[in-house]
Amino acid sequence: MALPSLLTPPPVPVELYVTNRQKLLNSFRQHLSDSSRPLQGIVLLQGGDERTRYDTDHLELFRQESYFAYLFGVIEPGFYGAIGIDTFVTDLNTLHPILTECRVFKSELELALIQFANDISSEAHVQVMRNVKVGMKEYQLESLFLHHTYMYGGCRHCSYTCICATGDNSAVLHYGHAAAPNDRTLEDGDIALFDMGAEYQFYGSDITCSFPVNGKFTSDQSLIYNAVLKAHDAVILVMKPGINWVEMHKLAEKIILESLIEGSVLVGDVMDMMAARLGAVFMPHGLGHFLGIDTHDPGGFLQGLGRPEEPGLSSLRTVRDLKEGMVITVEPGCYFIDALLDPALKNSKTSKFFNVEAVNKFRGSGGVRIESDLLVTANGCRNMTNCPRETWEIEAVMAGSPWPIVSKSISI
Amino acid sequence: MALPSLLTPPPVPVELYVTNRQKLLNSFRQHLSDSSRPLQGIVLLQGGDERTRYDTDHLELFRQESYFAYLFGVIEPGFYGAIGIDTFVTDLNTLHPILTECRVFKSELELALIQFANDISSEAHVQVMRNVKVGMKEYQLESLFLHHTYMYGGCRHCSYTCICATGDNSAVLHYGHAAAPNDRTLEDGDIALFDMGAEYQFYGSDITCSFPVNGKFTSDQSLIYNAVLKAHDAVILVMKPGINWVEMHKLAEKIILESLIEGSVLVGDVMDMMAARLGAVFMPHGLGHFLGIDTHDPGGFLQGLGRPEEPGLSSLRTVRDLKEGMVITVEPGCYFIDALLDPALKNSKTSKFFNVEAVNKFRGSGGVRIESDLLVTANGCRNMTNCPRETWEIEAVMAGSPWPIVSKSISI
Numbered sequence: 001m002a003l004p005s006l007l008t009p010p011p012v013p014v015e016l017y018v019t020n021r022q023k024l025l026n027s028f029r030q031h032l033s034d035s036s037r038p039l040q041g042i043v044l045l046q047g048g049d050e051r052t053r054y055d056t057d058h059l060e061l062f063r064q065e066s067y068f069a070y071l072f073g074v075i076e077p078g079f080y081g082a083i084g085i086d087t088f089v090t091d092l093n094t095l096h097p098i099l100t101e102c103r104v105f106k107s108e109l110e111l112a113l114i115q116f117a118n119d120i121s122s123e124a125h126v127q128v129m130r131n132v133k134v135g136m137k138e139y140q141l142e143s144l145f146l147h148h149t150y151m152y153g154g155c156r157h158c159s160y161t162c163i164c165a166t167g168d169n170s171a172v173l174h175y176g177h178a179a180a181p182n183d184r185t186l187e188d189g190d191i192a193l194f195d196m197g198a199e200y201q202f203y204g205s206d207i208t209c210s211f212p213v214n215g216k217f218t219s220d221q222s223l224i225y226n227a228v229l230k231a232h233d234a235v236i237l238v239m240k241p242g243i244n245w246v247e248m249h250k251l252a253e254k255i256i257l258e259s260l261i262e263g264s265v266l267v268g269d270v271m272d273m274m275a276a277r278l279g280a281v282f283m284p285h286g287l288g289h290f291l292g293i294d295t296h297d298p299g300g301f302l303q304g305l306g307r308p309e310e311p312g313l314s315s316l317r318t319v320r321d322l323k324e325g326m327v328i329t330v331e332p333g334c335y336f337i338d339a340l341l342d343p344a345l346k347n348s349k350t351s352k353f354f355n356v357e358a359v360n361k362f363r364g365s366g367g368v369r370i371e372s373d374l375l376v377t378a379n380g381c382r383n384m385t386n387c388p389r390e391t392w393e394i395e396a397v398m399a400g401s402p403w404p405i406v407s408k409s410i411s412i
Numbered sequence: 413m414a415l416p417s418l419l420t421p422p423p424v425p426v427e428l429y430v431t432n433r434q435k436l437l438n439s440f441r442q443h444l445s446d447s448s449r450p451l452q453g454i455v456l457l458q459g460g461d462e463r464t465r466y467d468t469d470h471l472e473l474f475r476q477e478s479y480f481a482y483l484f485g486v487i488e489p490g491f492y493g494a495i496g497i498d499t500f501v502t503d504l505n506t507l508h509p510i511l512t513e514c515r516v517f518k519s520e521l522e523l524a525l526i527q528f529a530n531d532i533s534s535e536a537h538v539q540v541m542r543n544v545k546v547g548m549k550e551y552q553l554e555s556l557f558l559h560h561t562y563m564y565g566g567c568r569h570c571s572y573t574c575i576c577a578t579g580d581n582s583a584v585l586h587y588g589h590a591a592a593p594n595d596r597t598l599e600d601g602d603i604a605l606f607d608m609g610a611e612y613q614f615y616g617s618d619i620t621c622s623f624p625v626n627g628k629f630t631s632d633q634s635l636i637y638n639a640v641l642k643a644h645d646a647v648i649l650v651m652k653p654g655i656n657w658v659e660m661h662k663l664a665e666k667i668i669l670e671s672l673i674e675g676s677v678l679v680g681d682v683m684d685m686m687a688a689r690l691g692a693v694f695m696p697h698g699l700g701h702f703l704g705i706d707t708h709d710p711g712g713f714l715q716g717l718g719r720p721e722e723p724g725l726s727s728l729r730t731v732r733d734l735k736e737g738m739v740i741t742v743e744p745g746c747y748f749i750d751a752l753l754d755p756a757l758k759n760s761k762t763s764k765f766f767n768v769e770a771v772n773k774f775r776g777s778g779g780v781r782i783e784s785d786l787l788v789t790a791n792g793c794r795n796m797t798n799c800p801r802e803t804w805e806i807e808a809v810m811a812g813s814p815w816p817i818v819s820k821s822i823s824i
Contacts, residue, residue: 058706075590077591146555146559147555147556154595178476296468
């Protein structure tokens with residue numbers, strides 16, 4: 001069912017890892033000179049080991065530990081790697097924060113791999129949209145995604161277990177795991193929320209598309225979808241070096257709340273809602289996270305930077321100011337979750353904002369998330385993900401249009 | 413590229429696990445009455461826990477521990493299960509061998525799942541054969557297999573990492589793992605050895621097909637292939653309750669050696685070759701193993717039954733007499749492995765048997781394995797695997813014939 005891809009994977013030269021090691025050594029030398037410690041030592045890392053399943057001889061498919069992959073690119077289990085600085089004393093504390101900070105800023109060779117993982121995954125998302133039909137099982141769409149990215153992209157691993165949620169499951173943030181294994185049958189009128197990303201040569205992608213399984217948005221679905229899309233686009237428009245990520249999260253919340261006011265789901269002043277942290281009722285997760293060799297790449301919290309305590313903000317995976325070379329996901333969402341709505345409707349601080357009848361109409365319909373992977377550039381950011389996002393684009397692609405859509409004036 | 417399947421998965425009633433628990437309790441009661449211990453106790457098992465990859469929050473897709481799956485069928489991580497017998501004293505030794513022996517003999521409900529895993533995997537092997545082309549990557553055939561069994565069979569897990577070996581890789585017994593990731597390009601004249609089996613609701617399959625990637629056997633390929641097929645078929649013809657598995661291994665070895673004599677690769681008396689353990693040079697693994705919730709299902713060695721020490725026989729995963737209800741793989745193979753041939757050619761006990769020129773001609777061509785899953789019945793055995801096996805069947809299916817092949821006299 002999946003069509004061949006025209007993508008060619010980028011080369012993976014050893015320079016990729018040479019550059020990563022050199023970057024670490026430079027950071028290390030800087031750190032040692034700052035702390036007036038002698039320039040000496042060996043960086044020693046243990047790579048991952050192959051594992052069997054419990055007390056059987058069933059070997060699980062090995063995937064290298066991420067820090068080890070970053071520095072050496074070794075695919076085999078059971079290795080140690082050493083990088084000489086000069087003679088050495090044992091120090092178990094200095095390396096980790098320096099190495100983590102190296103990983104936050106991506107080289108051109110790293111970006112080429114993240115871009116390819118995004119390209120093949122974007123293409124696979126489009127394939128899934130084209131093949132969705134009422135009556136299918138959610139896991140059949142997972143299978144199509146996996147097949148496309150492996151068959152045509154050589155991606156044996158995914159960045160994370162595929163979330164193929166439809167109907168009310170789309171409000172379950174980490175659906176798709178073993179205890180909720182993408183096994184629902186798609187029904188007419190469902191929203192699908194498919195969060196799937198392939199990994200290529202250790203480097204990942206993390207992409208969510210939301211769309212109606214029957215190919216046509218209802219007006220209610222459009223209301224929620226466009227609220228999320230507007231937040232997604234607004235954040236991307238504003239992102240650039242120096243912008244703080246907590247502010248981006250609040251911007252997304254504010255735009256979603258404004259759309260819900262416009263759609264008569266909420267009533268009142270948006271700044272009052274923000275003060276009452278109402279946004280976290282509809283988006284109970286952070287706006288995004290660093291992406292690289294790990295889906296949730298490390299480095300989101302510098303030493304001394306605390307985690308906010310307010311609802312919603314406490315889920316943020318970073319609170320840093322953006323800098324050039326960071327890759328971060330932008331993934332606003334809006335969900336109707338009884339376990340969050342019921343307390344908010346009972347709480348005197350928040351109950352006044354709800355148009356109860358309108359909110360109740362949306363219960364059971366799940367939610368929407370739109371997620372792209374962004375590279376922070378010198379003056380702004382670049383979207384590495386390329387999926388249909390506007391409702392008309394989604395409807396056209398699901399009806400068979402090519403992607404990207406060729407405008408009529410230039411089509412032949 | 414994969415065509416839809418017509419298979420319908422069998423139901424998975426709770427009776428499956430009720431039966432398994434009842435069988436355990438009956439065995440337990442029998443054991444306790446034999447040992448004149450009081451009929452009391454609680455069987456307590458800990459299920460598997462979800463795991464993250466190293467120090468990240470990357471959750472690996474959970475698959476339940478096999479003993480726990482056998483008794484409770486629970487897909488979720490983090491569970492404990494208890495079966496009451498009567499009041500109890502702690503005993504960490506009695507349960508394991510009794511529970512293992514229960515797993516050796518399959519119920520009808522278990523057999524239905526193993527049969528389905530075989531049906532969908534057999535079908536997927538045929539799909540792979542039909543789509544193989546020179547110039548493809550080995551992993552693309554793995555992707556086709558995985559997609560067919562998940563898309564049309566709902567099989568999210570495989571019984572083991574797919575072995576998609578071509579050319580000389582087909583002599584590497586556990587090819588396909590992370591350090592040898594099915595990434596060779598298929599060349600004209602290659603033999604493919606594809607060892608792949610899907611798992612359905614915990615129960616597995618384990619199937620190997622060998623065939624020429626260009627769709628036509630050469631006479632040399634036919635010689636080796638037919639040697640292995642003759643061994644495979646002869647063992648299946650003889651298998652029945654009471655037959656000893658070590659004897660089956662030796663039977664397979666003998667037939668392969670005879671075929672190599674007939675093909676002028678070896679020279680001499682086959683019984684002399686058997687005495688010199690020459691068979692292990694060409695088949696350096698055991699003939700087969702129990703199959704069930706684990707690919708290498710436990711119970712192959714009863715307490716007190718030692719492991720043979722001779723080359724080849726020492727790799728056997730069971731030395732037991734066959735009994736009705738066992739499911740066991742039959743997987744003879746014949747490989748040309750320099751690391752085994754070179755010492756055998758130097759050893760005065762074995763060098764005399766070789767037609768050196770003929771053997772050298774086969775070096776670098778890899779090997780052949782044919783593997784089916786057999787249920788031991790009251791009077792014989794039943795092959796649960798259904799793949800093209802005769803060379804003409806393989807060539808016909810690769811050229812587009814339907815499978816099973818409809819004979820011309822009854823085709824319409």
